[in-house]
Amino acid sequence: MSKLNFLQPDKNNLNTYLYTGVILVAFSIFIVFLNSFFNKDIVSFLPGPISFFLPLILGFIGLHLIRIDYSGLKFLDKVNKNINTNNFNAFLSLLIVFVVIKSLPPLLSWFIIDANIAGDSKDVCTGSGACWTYIKIWFNRFMYGMYPNPEQWRINLSFIALAFLGCVGFFATEKFKKYLTLYYVVVYPIIAFFFIFFFISGGPIFFDFSYGIIAAVISIILGFFIPSKFKMYYFIIVPITLYILLKYVFFYEELIELGKLEALEWVETGAWGGLSLTFIVSFFCLIFCFPIGLFLSLGRRSDFPIIKYISIGMIEFWRGVPLITVLFMSSVMFPMFLPEDMFIDKLVRVIIAISLFEAAYVAEVIRGGLQALPRGQYDAAKSLGMGYWKMHILVILPQALKLVIPGIANTFLALVKDTPLIFVVGLLEIVGMLNLAKTNPEWLGFAMEGYVFASVLFFIICYAMSKYSYNLEQKYKTER
Amino acid sequence: MSKIIQITEMNKWFGDFQVLKNINLEVEKNKKIVVCGPSGSGKSTLIRCINRLEEHQQGSIIVDGNELTEDTKDIEKIRAEVGMVFQQFNLFPHLSILDNCTLAPIWVKKMPKKEAEDLALQHLEKVQIADQASKYPGQLSGGQQQRCAIARALCMEPKIMLFDEPTSALDPEMIKEVLDAMVNLAKAGMTMIVVTHEMGFAKEVADEVIFMDEGMIVERAETKEFFANPKSDRTKLFLSQIL
Numbered sequence: 001m002s003k004l005n006f007l008q009p010d011k012n013n014l015n016t017y018l019y020t021g022v023i024l025v026a027f028s029i030f031i032v033f034l035n036s037f038f039n040k041d042i043v044s045f046l047p048g049p050i051s052f053f054l055p056l057i058l059g060f061i062g063l064h065l066i067r068i069d070y071s072g073l074k075f076l077d078k079v080n081k082n083i084n085t086n087n088f089n090a091f092l093s094l095l096i097v098f099v100v101i102k103s104l105p106p107l108l109s110w111f112i113i114d115a116n117i118a119g120d121s122k123d124v125c126t127g128s129g130a131c132w133t134y135i136k137i138w139f140n141r142f143m144y145g146m147y148p149n150p151e152q153w154r155i156n157l158s159f160i161a162l163a164f165l166g167c168v169g170f171f172a173t174e175k176f177k178k179y180l181t182l183y184y185v186v187v188y189p190i191i192a193f194f195f196i197f198f199f200i201s202g203g204p205i206f207f208d209f210s211y212g213i214i215a216a217v218i219s220i221i222l223g224f225f226i227p228s229k230f231k232m233y234y235f236i237i238v239p240i241t242l243y244i245l246l247k248y249v250f251f252y253e254e255l256i257e258l259g260k261l262e263a264l265e266w267v268e269t270g271a272w273g274g275l276s277l278t279f280i281v282s283f284f285c286l287i288f289c290f291p292i293g294l295f296l297s298l299g300r301r302s303d304f305p306i307i308k309y310i311s312i313g314m315i316e317f318w319r320g321v322p323l324i325t326v327l328f329m330s331s332v333m334f335p336m337f338l339p340e341d342m343f344i345d346k347l348v349r350v351i352i353a354i355s356l357f358e359a360a361y362v363a364e365v366i367r368g369g370l371q372a373l374p375r376g377q378y379d380a381a382k383s384l385g386m387g388y389w390k391m392h393i394l395v396i397l398p399q400a401l402k403l404v405i406p407g408i409a410n411t412f413l414a415l416v417k418d419t420p421l422i423f424v425v426g427l428l429e430i431v432g433m434l435n436l437a438k439t440n441p442e443w444l445g446f447a448m449e450g451y452v453f454a455s456v457l458f459f460i461i462c463y464a465m466s467k468y469s470y471n472l473e474q475k476y477k478t479e480r
Numbered sequence: 481m482s483k484i485i486q487i488t489e490m491n492k493w494f495g496d497f498q499v500l501k502n503i504n505l506e507v508e509k510n511k512k513i514v515v516c517g518p519s520g521s522g523k524s525t526l527i528r529c530i531n532r533l534e535e536h537q538q539g540s541i542i543v544d545g546n547e548l549t550e551d552t553k554d555i556e557k558i559r560a561e562v563g564m565v566f567q568q569f570n571l572f573p574h575l576s577i578l579d580n581c582t583l584a585p586i587w588v589k590k591m592p593k594k595e596a597e598d599l600a601l602q603h604l605e606k607v608q609i610a611d612q613a614s615k616y617p618g619q620l621s622g623g624q625q626q627r628c629a630i631a632r633a634l635c636m637e638p639k640i641m642l643f644d645e646p647t648s649a650l651d652p653e654m655i656k657e658v659l660d661a662m663v664n665l666a667k668a669g670m671t672m673i674v675v676t677h678e679m680g681f682a683k684e685v686a687d688e689v690i691f692m693d694e695g696m697i698v699e700r701a702e703t704k705e706f707f708a709n710p711k712s713d714r715t716k717l718f719l720s721q722i723l
Binding site for chain 1: 561572
């Protein structure tokens with residue numbers, strides 16, 4: 001056995017160093033653990049500063065002792081490589097472990113141990129923890145805003161239907177894959193628009209449109225099974241027939257007048273709110289701002305001066321003004337310029353405003369991707385006889401958009417998190433509803449729970465989006 | 481024999497700098513022309529003008545009976561008849577080799593997909609990379625990529641092929657495989673204009689060699705004549721340096 005040198009641990013006395021080191025590290029973590037979870041300081045006999053730093057010192061020495069290169073133990077090598085490469089990293093690793101252990105008990109007790117969820121009034125919330133009862137009672141409002149309770153099935157049904165229609169891509173056979181882009185870019189948004197604005201909104205206008213939606217949806221779904229030879233005739237004849245059948249045979253309007261069927265009650269957009277409104281606003285803004293941004297970015301690179309300067313003007317204008325003023329203008333100033341009898345719904349105005357605002361950002365992100373492409377790609381596409389649109393759709397945009405997926409995801413995430421600003425025009429999505437609920441005299445003092453709840457929801461939404469964007473990146477990766 | 485390319489009195493400027501000076505060039509059908517010269521002499525610009533990747537400011541260029549003008553519809557038609565191979569290959573990295581080759585026939589010539597794929601495989605076979613058809617450009621070596629680029633251009637069944645220094649970006653051992661593909665193409669009777677420094681290739685297949693310097697055509701001669709008795713001093717100097 002060679003001589004022990006504690007300043008330079010080596011492989012020869014591996015076990016000695018390993019046991020000493022592990023015991024020291026484990027002991028240091030144990031001290032912090034006891035201190036944090038059971039409030040016991042077992043080293044309190046030492047003077048103050050030393051007892052405070054003791055775990056750190058012990059752990060540091062321990063990590064130093066087990067830092068042995070090529071020890072032959074797989075686990076030890078892995079630990080050394082990942083958290084224990086040098087003194088500074090060892091110190092940081094220890095610090096992080098201690099901070100996590102230290103901060104767990106208060107978090108746990110606030111979230112779970114001392115929290116209340118039973119009961120249905122604020123009286124049950126006596127502990128020092130969170131009052132989840134508050135969230136439970138207000139849950140419905142946080143999800144649907146002021147939307148009348150008996151009508152909420154309409155929102156649920158619309159979202160479920162749209163989710164199903166959104167999944168069509170997974171089930172389409174190889175033959176219909178090429179129509180998918182068209183479906184998602186044109187057909188799906190239109191269906192969604194009708195669903196949201198005529199089904200959720202309801203009112204007398206609903207029925208005519210609902211026939212249209214049902215006819216369109218049924219014919220599209222059936223359309224996937226029709227041989228392409230008859231497609232032309234099919235898409236002219238079937239939707240119209242369906243529409244007429246629905247209007248005059250199945251949903252015979254007399255039934256409504258006789259009281260056997262009731263028309264959907266009209267719910268004005270001011271009453272919409274909560275998370276469902278967050279979804280609606282984000283969804284429409286996302287699908288509108290992308291194509292607008294795309295055209296602006298192409299316009300900015302156009303050879304025609306008029307198109308170019310209009311695009312530049314649009315982009316710079318929308319990027320130059322704060323969103324909150326845009327929203328305010330859209331609700332207060334914009335109606336003044338409209339003719340007296342013309343009325344555009346508040347929500348529609350908001351969606352247009354946010355879409356244009358975000359489109360400017362999307363445009364610049366896409367322009368970055370367009371500029372990153374080598375000129376040779378344009379040359380090659382042109383030399384094969386492609387015109388402007390073919391070149392862009394087939395060659396340039398697929399590559400440019402692939403490059404800017406992270407940037408676009410960034411913009412979209414920012415958009416989702418910008419939606420709470422629509423409170424300035426009186427639309428209360430989830431954060432707006434929280435602000436409303438926290439000022440309710442019966443439920444004062446639970447702002448914290450509300451914001452934590454909203455943060456968790458937003459995090460879930462945004463993390464899902466970010467994961468999805470990462471998946472897209474991987475899917476379209478064609479480099480070696 | 482018919483003249484497939486006719487360039488008369490053509491001038492081109494980049495800003496204030498005149499890159500092409502008074503170019504007169506006629507190319508007959510099925511001829512193979514090699515363009516050589518020092519870098520910056522305007523060789524690439526000249527052949528890029530032939531399918532209007534660059535615009536000329538004066539003079540006229542007539543390709544296969546169509547004059548190159550501002551009218552974009554005509555230009556797209558001419559470009560579909562003039563294949564081009566670039567120094568940097570310029571394959572479309574987001575598409576597989578097969579899709580690279582079928583993209584233009586399907587979307588520009590409106591060829592049915594099946595037919596386009598058969599045609600593409602046929603041309604890929606000719607340049608000996610049919611077995612790589614399902615890979616992406618990023619997975620191939622430079623030589624393979626350049627051969628794919630040749631096949632891609634051939635899939636449009638062009639009447640003229642332009643080569644813009646096709647071997648300059650390749651490792652020495654890959655140059656041969658690309659040159660072989662070009663030699664085969666030449667033997668099949670394609671009209672070719674090749675900008676290259678590969679004098680071996682020029683000697684083997686070219687009917688005529690053009691020497692350019694400072695934006696002008698200094699000398700144009702039959703291949704044997706060009707290498708045996710260069711006329712101008714500038715050509716002699718160039719040949720003595722390159723051979």
